[in-house]
Amino acid sequence: MNKPEILAPAGNLEKLKTAILFGADAVYLGGSKLNLRAFADNFSDEELKEGIEFAHSRGKKVYVTVNVFPHNEDLEGLDEYLIQLQDLNVDAILVADPGIIMTAREVVPNLEIHLSTQANNVNWKSGLFWYNQGVKRIVMARELSIEEIKGIRAKLPEDCEIEAFVHGSMCMSYSGRCVISNYMTGRDSNRGQCAQPCRYKYNVVEEKRPNQYFPVFEDERGTYLFNSKDLCMIKHIPELVQSGINSLKIEGRMKSSYYVAAAVKSYREALDSYFENPEEYTFKEEWMDNLLKTSHREYYTGFYLGDKDSIVYESSSYIRDYDIVGIVRGYDESTGEAIIEQRNKLFEGDVVEVLRPTGDNFKVRLQNLRDEKGNKIDATPVAQMIYKANVDKSLEENYMLIKSKDE
Template sequence: MRKPEILAPAGSLEKLKVAIDFGADAVYLGGSRLNLRAFADNFTNEQIKEGVEYAHERGRKVYVTMNVFPHNADLEGLEKYLTELQSLNVDALIVSDPSIIVTAKEIIPDMELHLSTQANNVNWKSAKFWHSMGVKRIVLARELTLNEIKKIRAELPEDCDLEAFVHGSMCMAYSGRCLLSNYMTGRDSNRGACSQACRYKYNLVEEKRPGEYFPIVEDEHGTYIMNSKDLCMIKHIPEVVESGIYSLKIEGRMKSAYYVAAVVKSYRHALDKYWEDPEHYEFNEDWMNNLLKVSHRDYSTGFYFGENNRQIYDTSSYIRDYDIVGVVREFDNETMTATVEQRNRVFENDYVEVLRPEGNSFGFKMMDMHDHNDNKIDVANRAQMIFKIKSDVVLKSNDMLIKARKENN
């Protein structure tokens, strides 16, 4: 049995590097075409090349998503794009449509293919079929229980890997196959342009009472119709690993670098601790605390344990208790001075916490703040401005500085 992989989202080159630095074994990203995040900061070929080099130098992998449902026009230039991706040395393509699979097998037959969750694979016979078509890995539908996954794993050849989401946003539609956005806004979620119409706030209007809006509410018998809780399996790493899932996938290509760092760190530490000694594994609440600080909706375990009404809830609002305020670029051990790149407004004497790949978070008060010209300042309020602070603790390059929002102080 191989040690499972932690697979992280890379919505930009910066986030790719953060994911790798914080412990991801592999990242997935969108290139210039045919991926389901049309509004993400998708990668150019030059950025993919740099990202692949960064990952490969550290023994990690890069997968490129090509998981739209393509219309005829989307297939134009497909062969050229596939050839370009192979020349960039990406490790695998995440695909969902037979047209792309067949073309990839013709044009770049040695490229590893992973079947996207968009293909809605929920049984072992379908998985076997896709494997027979040259697919190396099945990204399972989110709607499966762990017991179903065990059955699928038992029926598949050993060289067919299983991947499943363990953390992040859930979709109100079956594994993402939604028409709501297209119908309401003309933006096709199945071609990467989802408007997240399921997150809108809705009211009922009775036809003979125009202008009278009745809120949709939940009672002990009812349910909210579309908003999904976020998935979080951090407390169930043993069950996930024992089900036969090889790749533990984190959702969030549209999320922040802070989100990527904190979530990857928690799952990395939890998986390592379990793998080190399964018989004496104990859950560490620090892992959950990291996940509660990043922007998220209420958490649930999705469909994994067969529980009812765990996907849906009453608000689309995010819980966002902490913000990243800066990233340490340099630290002078002699003067205990840190050079910081600003990410959100932060004041002198604010208390911040330090997030880094190893160890628990710790905090300090930001003292003696100066701008890059050494002028005294009391606030860093310009986007990505460089400033300096004194610290009474030793910091490292790429440490993330996070701060609780005022309403939580």
């Protein structure tokens, strides 16, 4: 068996570094143009250069999304942008549009191409077609089962890689090719501007009774009839590996650094544990616990295993039981003093949970809070303020501090 890579989302430079520090083999991100997350932070040219250097110095890879469906005006400057990405030494570009693929083959023939999931590849002949166009990796459409992926893998050349989403938000439209947002708001999801109307609450108007709105019910479960659950395959690592997938992809370029850290950590540990001893592999509930603490909708297994219970009818809200409250920026072993960057307000004496790249989570109490100048404070109300606290266990730089909303 080949060990798949863990591929993580990187919505900005901090998330890129977080993903790699918590165990990702590769990250995917949007540059300054032509990607499907127009409202993510995305990367400036300087940040992209820094991110690539950070990843490559640790033996990790960076893939850049160029996965819009471009209109004529979007093609302006495409040649120069692709050359710029090649000069920055990106490891691959993610593309859905044949015109962009053709252009890439002409102007940057040595730059590796991955076929985006937006191209909705659902059979081996399509995969072979794209491989013959110079595509190195096929990102599977999310509408495929494990058995279908196995069948595709068996028919493709060995050096044609397969990538598949294993965790994160699911789009209610086929391979994400939705026109509802464009129709309702003028924001084209296929050009990176989705307004997520699938998360709206809907009512029905009967043709001959205008302005009389009737709620949409299905088995009395509610009205969010397009609101998909989130994908989570953490309990099915053996099946994913045995299907021949080369890259396990986590969705979420718009999600927080905490989400990235927790998701990468869980899948990293599960995958490593499986490869240590496949015959004795046992799923650990703490992997799922970490995923349940991040912001998410109800989980299901997507199309992989025939799970039909795919919609959350009651609400489109996320489940948010924990918040990130800080990131450790330094620690003095001799004094037990931690330097922390604030991410959410906390108070003197609060107990927080520590999420670290390797090893189980543990709890510490934050005492003797002080600001940067050493002045005593009772709370940390200022966004991203640097403060100091004494703790009773050793911490390390980049550990994350999270806190239950019930505590």
